[in-house]
Amino acid sequence: MASEQQQTSTARSGASRVMAILDALASADPAVFPDGMSVADVARVLGREKSVVSRQLKSLLETGMVARRPSMRYELSWRLFALAVRAGDQRLTTLAAPLLLRLTETVRERTYLSVLSDGEVLTVLSEGSRRSIEAVNWVGRTIPAHRSSSGMALLMDYEDEHILDLVRRSERGGSDREAREFLAQVREARRRGYTVANRIFDPELVGIGAPVRDFTGRIRAAVNISGPAFRIEPHIQTLAGHLLSTMRVLQSSLGSDVRSCTDPSDL
Structure with missing residues (x-):
């Protein structure tokens, strides 16, 4: 029972961290981040370690939730917008x-x-x-x-x-x-x-x-x-x-x- 509760707590914590990253990208001021946000930008906004944010962004990139520009900066993907509309x-x-x-x-x-x-x-x-x-x-x-x-x-x-x-x-x-x-x-x-x-x-x-x-x-x-x-x-x-x-x-x-x-x- 304790193990199940721990897994549930971990899953919720992970989901919260993912939502925070997506929210940070969605809230980015276009005047400040015209080409998207770098890993360092996201880490600074969230107050997290750059290496941790980098891994999370790569996972979101693999699932199609975020997109990466040639400049290596990140933004929300069109797939995420489509899912949000549905x-x-x-x-x-x-x-x-x-x-x-x-x-x-x-x-x-x-x-x-x-x-x-x-x-x-x-x-x-x-x-x-x-x-x-x-x-x-x-x-x-x-x-x-x-x-x-x-x-x-x-x-x-x-x-x-x-x-x-x-x-x-x-x-x-x-x-x-x-x-x-x-x-x-x-x-x-x-x-x-x-x-x-x-x-x-x-x-x-x-x-x-x-x-x-x-x-x-x-x-x-x-x-x-x-x-x-x-x-x-x-x-x-x-x-x-x-x-x-x-x-x-x-x-x-x-x-x-x-x-x-x-x-x-x-x-």
């Missing part, structure tokens, strides 16, 4: 599932979690209201970004010209007039903090959406409520309040994961 996507849906269920139970309308995929909105998670009349479950299907409240939310940080171009070039795109009307709605959503798609996808449906940002501030997904116009329209502000509360909890959960992984005590 892990972030899985974590996002895991955290969002119970929150969508709670939101649906509160507003009694179908809710969705969506992401942007090749210029269109892809629904990755949905929770039904179990009412006889409700919006359709769109999980795994895409719709044009300019025809949904989620699309407006996902594009809120894009430059205006990029939004216009995206709408015009979409396979199911619209006219120049539609593009400008959509942009006007996005601009209003930026001011208001949430989006409203009033009968632009279906003449009988109204959607309300909000962007979900990761710890860097980048929009990663959108949460939205959709339902029959006769039920949604009279209560848009109230429903938006519940939606924004859910979005904030989800964002806080995503941020807390990152903070717990970069605990200064690990350094």
Whole structure:
């Protein structure tokens, strides 16, 4: 038993040291380290022996977690970025599932979690209201970004010209007039903090959406409520309040994961 506990403790200690190195490389100021960090740089930042850091960096290089430039300086690898994106996507849906269920139970309308995929909105998670009349479950299907409240939310940080171009070039795109009307709605959503798609996808449906940002501030997904116009329209502000509360909890959960992984005590 003591041997197993010792092995577990050693493994945790080793993982903490690896995370500290990765965090040091990720936190490197580009102005100070334009070509990456040398072994000596990493050792100095972490307060460790150069020989120990050198061995750890070589192990990370072999696994593909870090890359080494011709100058023999180190930086995070693209493989690590790719893994982080995939892990972030899985974590996002895991955290969002119970929150969508709670939101649906509160507003009694179908809710969705969506992401942007090749210029269109892809629904990755949905929770039904179990009412006889409700919006359709769109999980795994895409719709044009300019025809949904989620699309407006996902594009809120894009430059205006990029939004216009995206709408015009979409396979199911619209006219120049539609593009400008959509942009006007996005601009209003930026001011208001949430989006409203009033009968632009279906003449009988109204959607309300909000962007979900990761710890860097980048929009990663959108949460939205959709339902029959006769039920949604009279209560848009109230429903938006519940939606924004859910979005904030989800964002806080995503941020807390990152903070717990970069605990200064690990350094």
